[in-house]
Amino acid sequence: MTYRFYCLTSVIALTAGIAQADTFNRIASFPTHLNIGAGDQAVETSAEIIAATADGMTLVYTDSPLGAIGRIDITDPANPAPLGNIDMNGEPTSVGIVGNVAFVGVNTSESYTAPSGRLAAVDIATGAELASCELPGQPDSIAVAKDGSFVAVAIENERDEDLGDGRTGQLPAGALTLVQIADGVADCDTLINVAMTDLAAISPEDPEPEFVDINAAGDVIVSMQENNHMVVVGRDGAIKNHFSAGTVDLDGIDATDERAALLFTESQSGLPREPDAVKWIDDTHFATANEGDMDGGTRGWTIFNADGTVVYDAGTSFEYAIIQAGHYPDKRSDSKGVEPESIETATFGETPMVFVGAERASMVGVYDVSDLSAPVLTQLLPSGIGPEGYVAIPSRNLLVSANEVDLIADGGVRSHVMIFEYSDADATYPMITSAGADSLIGWGALSGLAAVDDSTLVAINDSFYSYQPTIFTVDVSVTPAQIIAATPVTRAGYPAQLMDMEGIAVDGQGGYWVASEGRIDRNVPHAIYHVDADGAIDQEIGLPNALLGVQKRFGFEGITLVGDTLWVAVQREWEDDAAGLAKLVAYNLETGEWGAVHYPLETPATGWIGLSEIVAQGDYVYLIERDNQIGANAVVKQITRVSLDQMVPAPLGGDLPVVRKEIVRDLIPDLTSTGGYVLDKVEGLTFTPNGTAYVVTDNDGVDDHSGETMFWAIDGLDN
Structure with a gap:
């Protein structure tokens, strides 16, 4: 699966002089330090992975520096209000919500070689911990089934990048954990550990599951970023399919760092996609954000069929649109360019959409995927620094981004959660x-x-x-x-x-x-x-x-x-x-x-x-x-x-x-x-x-x- 992409004009639909209706516009920004309340707010905070309650009125996000989950009242989305933090006694890495309960992956690892963690069920309103399941390693991403029946946890057991030239092949191996939900909380006795070894061609002995998502049929899609591999797992823990994420050849890119110029004249070939976030679009197709890690990162995103075939790859088109909007991070040119890291999918009105977050460019691409083989980039939205997670709330016509970077130590801008509203209005960005x-x-x-x-x-x-x-x-x-x-x-x-x-x-x-x-x-x-x-x-x-x-x-x-x-x-x-x-x-x-x-x-x-x-x-x-x-x-x-x-x-x-x-x-x-x-x-x-x-x-x-x-x-x- 190798695809070559040449220097193409942007497919963005924001052509000059054409007013846009049915668009997203940012309506509010919430600085996460406000959730500290009366305490010292001059400390680092961060919004990373974010979720919303079923009624769309409350947001919950992970705050790794504080070791907490933060809560935001968005009853009035244009005026978000702090609801405070809940201490998690560890590093929260991901969060999903069923009813009024937040399921939080908490990293408690002592070292890379002795990883550990737990899955906590927390009452969002009171902050009370309702259950805690010990996990077989360090959790990275979690997802909850759409019917609220179970939770999937990617146990990454990430490598020490200071060892072995930062390569994989560092045990213990990662895995996938499935936990059933009973009476609204995790039933720890049902925990299933799904082995992921001997699947990928790259470091088969050391899988590092990165991100998980669950479709309406209960199938779990798992990205193994460093292994450049995708795995489909049934709700019973059986592996249904697995395949390489493939490679891409890119022409017309800037691949040289620190030269203080924007020159898109270089090429790279055989780049592994190395997907980070993955989300189902429907029961048979999913989208990946191809951030890259060890050897790759293809500056774009891909739609796969669950059978492993590529339906669409953005090539350079997503990055080109970001370049045209003035958001290209030149100092990341030799690494992964705009660095797509996050993916969200949802249907607004009758339009199925994919939202692609470029971490280093701090932009959100909005795609109409009515035709899965030919997505249309309809908007680029400005985000805070380092968009890490998204949640779409179609019932309220809202999209929310969690932006992890907090520059308080340098006197800079704080971490923010940003709220966008979908309405019959003209787009306000880019200007x-x-x-x-x-x-x-x-x-x-x-x-x-x-x-x-x-x-x-x-x-x-x-x-x-x-x-x-x-x-x-x-x-x-x-x-x-x-x-x-x-x-x-x-x-x-x-x-x-x-x-x-x-x-x-x-x-x-x-x-x-x-x-x-x-x-x-x-x-x-x-x-x-x-x-x-x-x-x-x-x-x-x-x-x-x-x-x-x-x-x-x-x-x-x-x-x-x-x-x-x-x-x-x-x-x-x-x-x-x-x-x-x-x-x-x-x-x-x-x-x-x-x-x-x-x-x-x-x-x-x-x-x-x-x-x-x-x-x-x-x-x-x-x-x-x-x-x-x-x-x-x-x-x-x-x-x-x-x-x-x-x-x-x-x-x-x-x-x-x-x-x-x-x-x-x-x-x-x-x-x-x-x-x-x-x-x-x-x-x-x-x-x-x-x-x-x-x-x-x-x-x-x-x-x-x-x-x-x-x-x-x-x-x-x-x-």
């Missing part, structure tokens, strides 16, 4: 995409905007892609906005390095002025560049001594042209600036003279506050002023303006006049308008000639970031 381009365009880390005309903008990427600085042409006459071209920025015919593009302005003659933020600790200068229409740098303006002597790390963040003068916003205070005052630096193109004024920053409650953009419009310059906080800690994300009559530069090195600013837009309501948390970096602002303002956020190249890019228009801002 900008390259799906309309003639060729595949990868993009991310957008850091500046400028308007060419009423329907065309240009955007730039920052130093995250330091070997691929690019000017993107954006068509804003369609929804979502379309990146239709990518112009490399070059120096002497090669990609321009040692620059960090943070601001761009049109020069009125087909070219651009670009502000580059330096890294003086890396010998990267703060500078202004002129770039021609073809992307070639033809002029560099370095800093004068009066600025070189006081420069600091956080430098040029925006640029605009007023008459013959370029104005550049310096993000934060430099050595000669008083606290709370940042420079707006002027350079006269005719005389070569430098000058500046001071801009008064807000006082930060936490972290720092600085400038991210400057753009002239009418009688004002408009600026983005923001703190460096994310999520609930964000306070200042705003657009301000200063009248041009105050923008009279004084000579450098002396006292600078302090301009008066006017706050014209609090951006936090905009940043929460799609049900997500407040993103950190609002980076770009521009005005079209007709006065429409556009704003964009920087997604940090999908590195410790959800990858979400918000791009939206504001009318009347310049009134």
